[in-house]
Amino acid sequence: NLINCMGMGSEDVWNRQSSLLSRNSDDFFPKIPESFVEHALQNCYNSIYHGCFYWTDWDMTWSKHEDAIPNMMIRVMSGGPLYLSDSLGQTDASQIWPAILDDGTIIRCDDIAKPTLDCLFNGGNQGNGIIKIFNTYKDSIYIAAVPCKHTNETLHGTIQASDLPIKLPDSFWIYDWHSQQYWLCKQDSIINFDLQPRSAKLFCIMPNTDDFALAGIISKFISTGCIDRVFKENNKLSITLKISGSFCLLTTKNVKSIQQNDKDINFTKNEHHYLIENVQKDHLLHILFE
Numbered sequence: 001n002l003i004n005c006m007g008m009g010s011e012d013v014w015n016r017q018s019s020l021l022s023r024n025s026d027d028f029f030p031k032i033p034e035s036f037v038e039h040a041l042q043n044c045y046n047s048i049y050h051g052c053f054y055w056t057d058w059d060m061t062w063s064k065h066e067d068a069i070p071n072m073m074i075r076v077m078s079g080g081p082l083y084l085s086d087s088l089g090q091t092d093a094s095q096i097w098p099a100i101l102d103d104g105t106i107i108r109c110d111d112i113a114k115p116t117l118d119c120l121f122n123g124g125n126q127g128n129g130i131i132k133i134f135n136t137y138k139d140s141i142y143i144a145a146v147p148c149k150h151t152n153e154t155l156h157g158t159i160q161a162s163d164l165p166i167k168l169p170d171s172f173w174i175y176d177w178h179s180q181q182y183w184l185c186k187q188d189s190i191i192n193f194d195l196q197p198r199s200a201k202l203f204c205i206m207p208n209t210d211d212f213a214l215a216g217i218i219s220k221f222i223s224t225g226c227i228d229r230v231f232k233e234n235n236k237l238s239i240t241l242k243i244s245g246s247f248c249l250l251t252t253k254n255v256k257s258i259q260q261n262d263k264d265i266n267f268t269k270n271e272h273h274y275l276i277e278n279v280q281k282d283h284l285l286h287i288l289f290e
Contacts, residue, residue: 024056051112109135212251
């Protein structure tokens with residue numbers, strides 16, 4: 001319940017004695033067309049320095065705006081607060097729900113968001129026109145890709161293990177939040193993606209521990225943040241969730257059955273991708289492997 005004004009000057013950084021939160025950029029300018037690019041660049045690069053001292057505040061945003069989804073996405077990625085300055089009657093709840101639980105709790109990353117290593121010196125009009133921002137949620141890593149230059153052309157980017165200062169396991173999954181595509185990767189894998197103007201992409205990287213990964217409730221940006229507890233016993237997983245919704249499992253194993261309330265429930269399988277719809281938060285989800 002705290003908001004601080006812009007405070008990156010040294011007199012602020014070294015003298016803020018009662019707060020661990022500090023504004024990380026210039027103001028959010030919703031009425032200036034295409035201002036999102038400058039706002040994302042400032043916050044991402046300022047976090048390298050500013051995040052060593054404080055939790056970073058990426059400023060307010062609007063839920064009814066042409067850049068609403070990218071703005072929401074980078075704020076839950078930031079690890080800092082999410083707050084709105086919508087005018088009365090100008091709130092679009094559909095743009096807010098991907099960021100929060102049913103009780104309004106923000107599902108946010110648990111560290112300070114920073115640019116990936118390949119983007120450290122390739123922001124603005126340099127490089128491929130894409131800036132990638134990464135952060136973590138427990139053992140998952142999230143990467144948001146957003147345009148960092150004004151263009152009407154499709155941009156092309158890549159994701160690979162060397163983008164991150166975090167050592168990835170020998171085998172890991174990458175899940176595309178928007179398209180629900182997935183890849184089982186190794187250290188030398190390179191994933192290509194396209195980014196349309198005025199859009200954003202969100203990827204979740206998960207270790208392939210015991211040949212599976214739980215992507216969580218896929219309607220939420222930080223989908224793995226919807227998982228409450230996981231119990232593993234032999235070839236059986238038991239999972240409790242913080243909210244109800246469509247649940248994604250990635251695995252190279254064969255799934256024998258999926259149950260809730262001791263009854264088999266339907267799921268959709270696409271090779272290694274299992275989508276279980278209408279999972280209820282108040283009951284254990286059981287996944288039995290062959």
